[in-house]
Amino acid sequence: MRFLAAIGALAILIGIGAAAFFFGGYYNVAGTTADPAPVTWALTRVRVASINRHANDSPPASFGDAAMVEAGAKAYAAFGCATCHGAPGVMWLKLSEGMHPYPPDLKKVAADLSPAQLFWIVKNGINMTGMPSFAEAGATDNEIWSIAAFVKKLPSVSDADYKSWTAGVEPKQH
Numbered sequence: 001m002r003f004l005a006a007i008g009a010l011a012i013l014i015g016i017g018a019a020a021f022f023f024g025g026y027y028n029v030a031g032t033t034a035d036p037a038p039v040t041w042a043l044t045r046v047r048v049a050s051i052n053r054h055a056n057d058s059p060p061a062s063f064g065d066a067a068m069v070e071a072g073a074k075a076y077a078a079f080g081c082a083t084c085h086g087a088p089g090v091m092w093l094k095l096s097e098g099m100h101p102y103p104p105d106l107k108k109v110a111a112d113l114s115p116a117q118l119f120w121i122v123k124n125g126i127n128m129t130g131m132p133s134f135a136e137a138g139a140t141d142n143e144i145w146s147i148a149a150f151v152k153k154l155p156s157v158s159d160a161d162y163k164s165w166t167a168g169v170e171p172k173q174h
């Protein structure tokens with residue numbers, strides 16, 4: 001009995017301490033504060049498991065066609081992906097180096113992500129990172145599949161191809 005009472009008292013004290021820490025403003029929300037290693041580890045595991053579970057749409061039959069890849073390059077440019085991730089022959093903007101987690105170079109991760117995973121990430125975004133939801137930004141499912149097809153091909157798209165495919169593309173604005 002005594003033992004249980006002690007555990008209860010301890011739990012209450014921990015709760016009060018945590019409330020004082022977080023609501024008292026002691027927790028630092030600065031973007032420059034590195035997350036503790038276990039937090040980064042847990043967030044990464046949760047993100048990967050969540051994407052694996054949710055990403056189960058099947059790509060359209062035309063996935064990866066030359067026309068679809070080219071349409072994807074245009075949508076990639078119009079929706080501003082290069083701002084944060086860069087593109088063939090296009091450097092990301094300096095501002096993306098101030099983001100935590102930082103936006104990865106997509107040609108390095110393209111092989112690790114399936115078409116369904118790419119589609120899901122671009123459609124929904126990733127919470128608590130700077131990765132936006134492009135469904136909310138107005139992209140249609142067709143556009144998002146084409147972006148996924150383009151990202152899959154990124155490692156083999158030349159600077160010249162990207163330049164000619166995206167010539168004259170205007171950024172989407174509100």
Ligand code: HEC
Nearest residue numbers: 079080081084101102103104109121122126129130131134
């Ligand atoms: C405002 C900056 C920003 C823009 C614009 C942006 N992203 Fe991202 N993106 C991020 C960040 C930050 C991450 C890293 C999330 C993480 O580490 O969990 C990310 C992650 C991703 C990932 C997952 C990478 C991985 O390793 O799992 C993909 C794929 C991706 N973005 C594709 C795109 C595409 C395609 C577009 C355009 C339609 C786009 N992003 C636009 C910031 C951005």
